Amino acid sequence: MLFNFLKPIANGMKYWDGKNKTRTEKYQENTDKGKPGRKRQLPLFAEFVMVLVRLRLGLLQKQISHIFCISQPSVSKIFTTWITLLYHVFKQVLVRWPSKQLIKKYLPKCFSKYPRTRVIIDCTEIKVEKPSAPSSQKVTWSDYKSHNTFKLLVGITPSGAFSFISDLYSGAISDRAITIKSGLLEQLEPMDDVMADRGFNLRDLITKKKATLNIPPFAKGKQLSTKACTRTRRIASLRIHVERAIQRMKKFRLLQGVIPISIAAVANQVVFVCAALCNLLKPLVKK
Numbered sequence: 354m355l356f357n358f359l360k361p362i363a364n365g366m367k368y369w370d371g372k373n374k375t376r377t378e379k380y381q382e383n384t385d386k387g388k389p390g391r392k393r394q395l396p397l398f399a400e401f402v403m404v405l406v407r408l409r410l411g412l413l414q415k416q417i418s419h420i421f422c423i424s425q426p427s428v429s430k431i432f433t434t435w436i437t438l439l440y441h442v443f444k445q446v447l448v449r450w451p452s453k454q455l456i457k458k459y460l461p462k463c464f465s466k467y468p469r470t471r472v473i474i475d476c477t478e479i480k481v482e483k484p485s486a487p488s489s490q491k492v493t494w495s496d497y498k499s500h501n502t503f504k505l506l507v508g509i510t511p512s513g514a515f516s517f518i519s520d521l522y523s524g525a526i527s528d529r530a531i532t533i534k535s536g537l538l539e540q541l542e543p544m545d546d547v548m549a550d551r552g553f554n555l556r557d558l559i560t561k562k563k564a565t566l567n568i569p570p571f572a573k574g575k576q577l578s579t580k581a582c583t584r585t586r587r588i589a590s591l592r593i594h595v596e597r598a599i600q601r602m603k604k605f606r607l608l609q610g611v612i613p614i615s616i617a618a619v620a621n622q623v624v625f626v627c628a629a630l631c632n633l634l635k636p637l638v639k640k
Contacts, residue, residue, distance in 0.1 A: 355633070356401050362442065363397055369433040394423050395431070403428070404435040408627060411606030414615070433619055440622035443629035448515050450540050456510060461638045464511045466587055467567060471545040472508040472516060473595040474537065474553065476528050477603075479503045479521070479624065481612040495524030503612070503620060506535045507628065509598045511591075513637025515628040521621050529554050538562060548592055594638055601631050 395403070403421055406412065412420075414428045421428070456471060464470055480500045484490050493501040502524030508517030519535035532538065532555055541547065543563035549555070551568050559566045569585040570577065577585065603609055605627040612620055 356398055359401070359438070359442065360397065363401070363435075363438060366434060366438055369430055369437070371430070394427055395421060400431050400435060404432055404439070407432060408605045408607050408623070408630075411608075411610050413613075429615070432616070436619050436622045436626060439626045439629075443626060447629040447632050448518055448625065450516050451510060453542070453545075459510075459512050459636075459640060461511055461640050463638065464591060467546055467548065467591065469544060469546040469565070470511050470548055470567070470591075471541065471564075472510065472537075473548040473592055474506060474508045474517075474532070475550060475592075475595040475599065476504055476506050476531060477599045478524055479505070479608055479612060479620075480610070481617060481620070482614045484614065492523040492525055498524065500524075500611075503624075504531060505624060506531050506537060507595065507599060507602075508537060509595050509637075511594075511638065512640065513594050513598055514632050515598060515602075518625050518628050521624065528552050529558075533558070548588065548595075550592065598631070598637055601634070601637065602628050605630075 399421065403417060406420075407417055414425045414432075417428045417432075418425045423431075453471070457468075460468060460470075478495055478498050479502060480498065481493060481503050483501050484493060490501060493503070495502040495504070503521035504524050504526055505521050506517070506519040506528075507515060510516050517535075517537055517540065519531065519537070522531050522534065526534075532553065538558055541559065541562040541564045545562070545564040546567055547555075547559055547564060548567045551571065553566070553568060556566045567588055569588050570581040602624075607623060608627060612623075616623065
C-alpha cells in the first residue's frame with residue numbers, strides 16, 4: 354500500500370549524483386521526461402525494499418550491495434535519494450501537528466486527569482561515528498552516553514503517535530536549548546498542556562504561550578507530600594508513553610548502532626522516516 358502511494362512520485366525522481374553536499378534537494382522533483390541518468394539497476398520496488406531493509410536491520414553498504422547484487426556507490430545513491438524522497442512525502446502526510454479537536458476526539462481514558470494534554474515531549478540521543486575535526490568531536494560529545502551523539506526532541510500525542518520530530522543537534526545541547534531551537538514552542542496554543550520530565554526547565558517559556566507544563570514535582574530536599582506523590586505517579590504513568598514511542602522508533606537498528614559518517618548528512622531524514630513509519634503501526638495507547 355505504501356509503495357503504491359509513493360510509486361507515482363518515485364517514477365520521475367532525480368537520483369542524487371554526489372555533487373550536492375547538503376543532500377537536501379527534493380530529488381523527486383524532476384522536470385525532465387522519464388527517469389534521468391542511467392537505466393535503473395534494480396526495479397523501483399526493489400529499491401524501496403532495500404531502503405527499508407537497511408533502516409530495519411542496520412546493515413552496512415557492503416552487505417546491502419551483496420544482497421542486491423549492486424555496487425556500494427549505487428547503494429549510497431539509491432539510499433540517499435529514497436530517504437530524502439520519503440522525508441519530504443512523510444513530512445506532509447504522516448507526522449503532523451494535530452488540532453485540539455483531533456486530540457480530544459482520540460484522547461485515551463488514562464488521560465482523564467489531564468484532558469488538555471497536547472503533546473508529551475522527551476529528548477533522545479543517537480550515537481554517531483567520531484568526526485575527524487576536533488571542534489566537531491567536542492560539540493557532539495555526550496557525557497551521558499560517553500560517546501559522540503546527535504540529540505533530538507520528539508513529541509507524541511496522548512495516543513502515542515509522533516506529532517513533532519526536531520532536527521538533530523549536537524549531543525552537548527541542553528533540553529531547554531533544543532526545545533527553543535526546534536520550534537516546538539511556536540506550535541503551542543493557549544490552554545495547551547505539555548507533559549515532560551523534571552529535566553525540562555521550560556515553565557517560563559511555556560507560560561508565555563499561555564500554556565501549562567506538567568512535570569513531576571520537585572522534592573527540594575524534603576519528603577514529598579501524599580498529594581505530590583500521587584501527582585508524580587500519575588504523570589510518570591502517562592509520560593512513559595513517550596519513552597515507549599522512542600523505543601519503538603529505535604527498533605530500526607540503523608538507529609541502535611553508531612550512525613556512519615557516510616550517512617550523517619541525511620541523518621535528519623533517516624530519523625524522521627523511522628518515526629513516520631512508526632505512525633503506521635497500531636496506536637501505542639488504547640482509547
